[in-house]
Amino acid sequence: MTEQLAAALAAEEAAIYAYGVIGVHLKDADEVSRARACELEHRRRRDELVDRLDRIQASTAPAPPAYQLPFEVTDRESALKLAVHVEDGVAQTWRALLPVTEGADRVDSLSYLTDSAVRATRWRRIAEVTPLTMPFPGRPG
Amino acid sequence: MVLTGRVLSTSRRLLLGAALSSAALAGCGLLDSDPEPEPQPDPLQPLLNEALALAAAYDRAILADASLAARLTPLADDHRAHAAELSRVIGTAAPSVAPSSSAPAGAGETTATLRKAEQAAQRTAVAACKAATPERAGLTGSIAACRATHAEALR
Numbered sequence: 198m199t200e201q202l203a204a205a206l207a208a209e210e211a212a213i214y215a216y217g218v219i220g221v222h223l224k225d226a227d228e229v230s231r232a233r234a235c236e237l238e239h240r241r242r243r244d245e246l247v248d249r250l251d252r253i254q255a256s257t258a259p260a261p262p263a264y265q266l267p268f269e270v271t272d273r274e275s276a277l278k279l280a281v282h283v284e285d286g287v288a289q290t291w292r293a294l295l296p297v298t299e300g301a302d303r304v305d306s307l308s309y310l311t312d313s314a315v316r317a318t319r320w321r322r323i324a325e326v327t328p329l330t331m332p333f334p335g336r337p338g
Numbered sequence: 339m340v341l342t343g344r345v346l347s348t349s350r351r352l353l354l355g356a357a358l359s360s361a362a363l364a365g366c367g368l369l370d371s372d373p374e375p376e377p378q379p380d381p382l383q384p385l386l387n388e389a390l391a392l393a394a395a396y397d398r399a400i401l402a403d404a405s406l407a408a409r410l411t412p413l414a415d416d417h418r419a420h421a422a423e424l425s426r427v428i429g430t431a432a433p434s435v436a437p438s439s440s441a442p443a444g445a446g447e448t449t450a451t452l453r454k455a456e457q458a459a460q461r462t463a464v465a466a467c468k469a470a471t472p473e474r475a476g477l478t479g480s481i482a483a484c485r486a487t488h489a490e491a492l493r
Contacts, residue, residue: 295475328412332419
């Protein structure tokens with residue numbers, strides 16, 4: 198499970214970084230505050246993952262000083278596209294925790310998977326990207 | 339596994355029968371009168387039924403109001419994809435997943451009732467994921483998350 202927790206941590210760290218970039222390219226106050234709320238949620242999860250990994254005394258690779266974005270972010274359109282991409286990526290790492298957890302831990306992982314999938318749907322609606330949903334959120338590929 | 343267990347217990351009963359009375363065995367009465375146990379429905383069957391019912395509900399809503407088609411068709415397609423995948427995992431024949439153009443219209447589906455149905459279906463899927471074997475946890479989890487995104491898309 199350590200491996201999956203470390204992957205989730207890396208994805209959450211990348212999401213925090215990405216939302217910093219996203220925020221710079223959004224102007225609309227509602228969009229900016231949504232991005233800020235997403236960033237805070239990912240920070241909360243990151244802290245929780247760090248605690249959890251500490252408890253099982255697992256050492257993870259230190260976060261890299263900078264992240265490679267999957268594509269260039271230059272304007273609102275590419276910023277919104279990155280927000281969708283980030284939430285889809287985070288959803289994948291939480292889904293990978295489902296088979297290796299049970300009980301309350303699995304329910305928590307599912308609620309993060311679900312939360313990221315719902316956030317991705319909201320960003321798609323704001324970006325006017327269709328379809329708004331995918332059949333299997335978090336499934337790789 | 340289950341099949342192997344039944345074969346073993348049958349042969350055990352056969353041995354017992356042979357020891358007690360070879361005549362009873364010859365008539366095979368022992369085996370014939372033994373009712374087959376009812377096959378247990380797969381725990382994912384309710385999830386599959388729900389996926390098919392939701393797909394049909396979207397079809398009815400679209401028939402009643404064609405202007406909803408662009409918005410609702412992708413959601414119905416998601417449910418059909420769930421039904422196909424669940425059937426594969428359960429090992430039942432794939433149900434008819436074609437859009438039912440003959441579904442009775444005017445059953446009163448609105449985006450509000452569909453949203454409620456999605457929220458209830460999400461709860462079913464969460465419970466299924468919680469109880470699932472590791473092999474099925476990812477699929478049921480994705481279905482739960484998808485149903486939540488549908489409720490969001492219907493806002």
